[in-house]
Every structure is written in structure tokens, then in C-alpha cells.
Amino acid sequence: MKRPVTKDILSGNLHTISYFDFQSLTKATKNFHQNNLLGRGGFGPVFLGKLEDGKMVAIKKLALDKSQQGESEFLAEVRMITSIQHKNLVRLLGCCSDGAQRLLVYEYMKNRSLDRIVYGKSDVFLNWNTRFQIILGIARGLQYLHEDSNIRIIHRDIKASNILLDDKFQPRIGDFGLARFFPEDQLYLSTTFAGTLGYTAPEYAIRGELSEKADIYSFGVLVLEIINCRKNTDLNLPPEMQYLPEYVCIS
Template identity: 85%
Template sequence: MSLTFLEKGKLQDGRLVAVKKLSSDKSQQGDAEFLAEVRMITSIQHKNLVRLLGCCSHGPQRILVYEYMKNRSLDLIIYGKNDVYLNWSARFQIIIGIARGLQYLHEDSHIRIVHRDIKASNILLDDKFQPRIGDFGLARFFPEDEAYLSTAFAGTLGYTAPEYAIKGELSEKVDIYSFGVLVLEIISCRKNTDLSLPSEMQYLPEYAWKLYERSRMADLIDPRMKSDGFVEKDVMQTIRVALLCIQPHANLRPPMSEIVSMLTWKVEMVKSPIKPTFLNAGRRQTDDKESWEAVSDYFSSTLENESPNLTQPPNSIDSSNTISFSRKVGTFKNG
């Protein structure tokens, strides 16, 4: 696990950039994370993925230079860390943009990729609040002939699918689960776990299911949005899609192409979400993190042998620009 710093910088041609500086981690893990992110991001290109402009690896220095996102990361908005308010139109634009970015990674790219860490702080917003999926340090190339990979857990509890957190079974369906949790956060402007709230509201997916069962899904909506005007059937459809994404078993979650079609009303939503049994199985919370130990027996393993890791050589990228550094704009951890 390597600490990284995100800084604002300027290239010689005047362009603003975001500079991701990895700590002076001389371990093989630190090098592997850096190379993985370079390989991943240079092999793909989509309007809803952050664009890498250059990189530097010299001695202990590991630097990645990305396009600058004026409105920074989504978590600063939906967790109330600044005064920006997004109406439903802007929120839906962000949701559908993330969905299309994931569809590209899972289905439309020349290589199959699982991000492994879809969360609000890894969604960057440009000057028009168009979303870009960022931070590919944990992403994995995925063999075309494999349904799952068996691997050690890496990601963020609260967003991750239970079969991955418990059994280490990785597939695109892990990203889909994370996407479902993130959609609930965007609609409600709440963190997925908030221990300051009354007990039945502390875990957002569980609270969303309770509201769904009681036909009170409108209670999940950010109150500010209710007074701003929105098409209720569109918001309700989006909540139902989010609940489909957090189904208890991976094979019950729809692929991203189907999710995009349901969100845009190109296909009817024919499946009804099934409430995850583990929500009633005595989940434990510690220091704002979820403990899945109490429900580990609920999921049976779908893999017996570990699948090989697929690697891809990095494409050539431009690292010739000189960067002038400006103020630090945040710190975060991979994993």
C-alpha cells in the first residue's frame, strides 16, 4: 500500500495538469503498482476515463501526469465537503458517464479490464461535470477465457462485492457492485457507511433495501433535489438499477451494457432486485469499515484454482514536458 500525493501543476505550454506522486517506496510492490497503472491507462482511451499525459520513473521518484480536472473528485461534492450542488440532470450525467466508462473497460476495449476500486474519490469531474474514472493502480487485465480470477483482496470496503471481499473472487461484477453503491451515494448525497446516523440508516445499501421493501424509495433522494424539480420515474428507475447492481450473487448482476440500456430506457427492466440475505446476517462495523467475517459462509467458492495474471506491455507515452508544481490538492491511498 503506497501513499500518493496529488498536486496541481503546469506544463511549459501552459496546460494545467494533475500530478500524481507516489511515495519513495523502493519495494517491488511500489514498482508494480506504478507499472500497472502506466500499462493500464496507456492501453485504453475513452471520454469517461482520465487521460495520462506523461510519466517519470527516476530513482525513487514515481510520477504520473494526468489531464487536470477542474471540479476535482466526486466525493468532495456528494459528501458535502464543498458548497457545490448538483441537480438531477447533472447527477444523471455523472452516473451514465461512469456506466459508459465501465462498459468500455469490461466489454468494448480491445482488452478486458476490472478497475477494482470504483468509488467517489476515484471519479474526477471536468469543467462541465463530465465524469472520468481515475486511479488504475489496482486495475487488472482480465483473460478473455476466464469468468473469474482468484486473487488477494485489494480495494475499499463498503464498495466492494462480498464474494471478492470474502472469497477473493474477482470479475467485472465486482465493479458493477461498486457502481451500484456509488449510484446510491450520488442520489442520496450520503456515504455508504455513516455511524453518526440512526442504526437502520448507517449502512446505505441496507437502508436502500428497507425503503424499497416499504415502497418508500423517494425517502432516499437528497432533499435538496426534491425542491429542484426532477422526473420521478427516472430517479426511481436509477435506484432500482442500483439495487440490481448490488445483488447478493455475481451472476445476478447485469452487465454494464445492459445497465446503460436500462438507465437510458432503451430496454425495460424485467428483473426485480433480490434482497441480499447477508444484510440480516449480523454484519459488524468497526471504525467506519465493514466486517464481512460474520457472513463468510454465505458464499460458496466459484473457483478452485487461481487463474494466471495477464500482463500487457505499456505503450509509449510522452514524458518530455517539464512540469512546474503548484499547490497540493489532496492525498489518498491506493487500496
């Protein structure tokens, strides 16, 4: 059973998302069985789900201790996310707010996350044309968030595990749990650090100065990972090779 939520609170345009009841999502994931676990984001685990109509979806179950939101605040955030639409962003299909439970339902990406391939967790090999296609798609998604969407958005956590790939290896930026929205007339925000070490721009990590440059820095590190097929930090390598950006600079 599901009922529609029909108004985008930002622009006033009609935009339909689906509101799922908790029981239907529990059934879709076989009671959130570990065999259906796709991965874990910063705000909770993500499960593969099969809806009653046979559609496959990815269901993020937000960690209760990290999602202290009431229903109105949660739905407001959901509507804000659904107001941004781009082919290189993961599409939010619906949500669930049932008591203390908060869940987000996303389109399912057949080739899952980029880190599985880049870090050798999959037997898939990416040729150079495909790698270039992935890099270009991520860049287009970021350009939309920074310049072309109706609200200015900084993702704050661009990394391989937050890039999902469809059946044609087209990339989609996902996991907007740390995203920040701020006015066009502000060059940067002063805020506490949130994100993933190794992908973090120095001015943000040290001084808390958040701007589009933080995402661009993370994107640069990610490009190096895609080209080199390795993590940005690997302590098992010789000291001079452990931190990828530093190694590239001295090579």
C-alpha cells in the same frame, strides 16, 4: 524538458506519451507544496501542477514503499494504461521515472473529485439532470473497460473519490493503481482482496472471486451515494441508517 515514449507495447500501434524529468515536475508543483495538494489516492498524493507552457495537470507521486518497480516494469504499466482511451476515463499525459521516484501526469479536472460534492465538501449543488449525466458517464466508462477495450480490465476501486469531473461535470474514472487485466476466457480470478470496504462485492471480499461483478457492485453503491448525497457508511446516523445499501433495502 520532456522526451516522448512512442510505442504501445500491447498493440504495436504508435501512441505518444510524454516522459517528464523530475525537476520539471518539482517546479510545476512548487516542490510538491501542500497548497497544491489535490488529494490522496491509494498509491500516493496527487498535486496540482502548472507546466512551462501554462497547462494545468494533476501529478500523482507514487508512494515509494508501494511502488517497488524498476523503470522497465513501470514504463510497461504506463504504456498499458495509455492503450485504453475513452471519454469517461482520465487521460494519462505522461510519466516520470527518476531513480526511486515514480510519477504519473494526468489531465487536470476542474471540478476535481465527485466525493467533494456528494459528501458536502463543496458548495456546488448537482441537479437531477447532472447527477443522471454523471451516473451514465461512469456506466459508459465501465462498459468500455469490461467489454470494449482491447484488454479486459477490472478497476477494483470504483468510488466517489476516484471519479473526477471536468468543467462540464462530465465524469472520468481515475486511479488505476489496483486495476487487474485478465484473459477473456476466464470468468473470474482468485486473488487477495484490494479495494475500499463499503464498496466491495461479498463474493470478492469473502472468497476473493474477482470479476466484472465487483465493479458493478461498487457502481451500484456509488449510484446510491449520488442519489442520496451521503457516504455509504455514516456511523453518526441512527443504527438503521448507518449503512446506505441496507437502509435502502428496508426503506
